[in-house]
Amino acid sequence: MKDFDYLVTDSNYLIEFCQSFCKILEKFAKYIVVSGFFVICSGRSRGTEDIDIIMESIEYESFIELFAELQKNNFTCLQSSDPREIYKYLIEAMPIRILREEKLIPNIELKFVKDVLDEYQMKTRKIVEFIDRNIYFSSVEANIAFKEELLKSPKDLDDAKHLRITYYEIINEEEIEKLKEMIRKYRL
Amino acid sequence: MCLEQKFDFVELWAKKFKENPEKYRPMLNEFINAQILHAQKQLRKLPTEKLIKLFNIKNTDLIKKLNEER
Numbered sequence: 088m089k090d091f092d093y094l095v096t097d098s099n100y101l102i103e104f105c106q107s108f109c110k111i112l113e114k115f116a117k118y119i120v121v122s123g124f125f126v127i128c129s130g131r132s133r134g135t136e137d138i139d140i141i142m143e144s145i146e147y148e149s150f151i152e153l154f155a156e157l158q159k160n161n162f163t164c165l166q167s168s169d170p171r172e173i174y175k176y177l178i179e180a181m182p183i184r185i186l187r188e189e190k191l192i193p194n195i196e197l198k199f200v201k202d203v204l205d206e207y208q209m210k211t212r213k214i215v216e217f218i219d220r221n222i223y224f225s226s227v228e229a230n231i232a233f234k235e236e237l238l239k240s241p242k243d244l245d246d247a248k249h250l251r252i253t254y255y256e257i258i259n260e261e262e263i264e265k266l267k268e269m270i271r272k273y274r275l
Numbered sequence: 276m277c278l279e280q281k282f283d284f285v286e287l288w289a290k291k292f293k294e295n296p297e298k299y300r301p302m303l304n305e306f307i308n309a310q311i312l313h314a315q316k317q318l319r320k321l322p323t324e325k326l327i328k329l330f331n332i333k334n335t336d337l338i339k340k341l342n343e344e345r
Contacts (some may be wrong), residue, residue: 100308
């Protein structure tokens with residue numbers, strides 16, 4: 088890909104990159120895109136170099152098929168090109184990084200569901216109307232709760248502020264509180 | 276209240292974007308693409324050894340490709 092090939096205004100490179108990955112991933116497992124990329128898709132003006140994705144745990148045989156299809160579509164993994172090794176990372180709850188066309192940026196940080204909180208986010212995943220892309224995200228409430236209760240950096244608090252303004256008509260405060268309680272129980 | 280306290284870029288941008296996403300999304304897309312392009316260009320200036328350390332690359336096929344590319 089030449090440098091300026093993706094400088095188009097109807098979409099952006101991050102979205103195209105994420106969509107092409109998720110299209111393959113969803114054939115094999117449920118997934119959610121979380122955190123920064125969700126906020127950027129919701130209009131927040133900031134950059135990012137990675138996209139965080141959580142996927143259901145799958146059996147090794149399915150993972151081999153998934154990985155073969157990813158390779159066919161020019162995706163590679165930073166940790167290894169051996170699916171056995173990559174799968175080991177995932178089942179040991181370590182994230183892997185996926186690139187396309189050997190470009191180190193942007194990349195995808197992918198991990199398996201690890202606890203009740205991840206499972207809950209998976210159950211409440213959504214295709215967000217405002218974003219108008221065929222990508223499953225964790226709920227607005229989950230993104231706000233994580234940023235306000237767990238991550239808490241200035242960038243994360245600004246992200247949460249952006250989400251609260253953008254989605255104020257649909258935000259369920261009780262749900263945010265419930266998620267914050269779960270975060271305190273399982274992550275803090 | 277002084278001007279510095281009143282000015283909140285996140286809030287201003289979020290409100291503007293929400294009012295008219297069709298107008299502001301192309302601008303945002305250009306910003307995101309430019310940021311990615313800039314980051315990729317910066318990485319290209321780094322020697323492969325540094326890249327390997329920076330990204331903790333363990334994939335030997337990828338390391339070989341990166342070495343061939345440079």
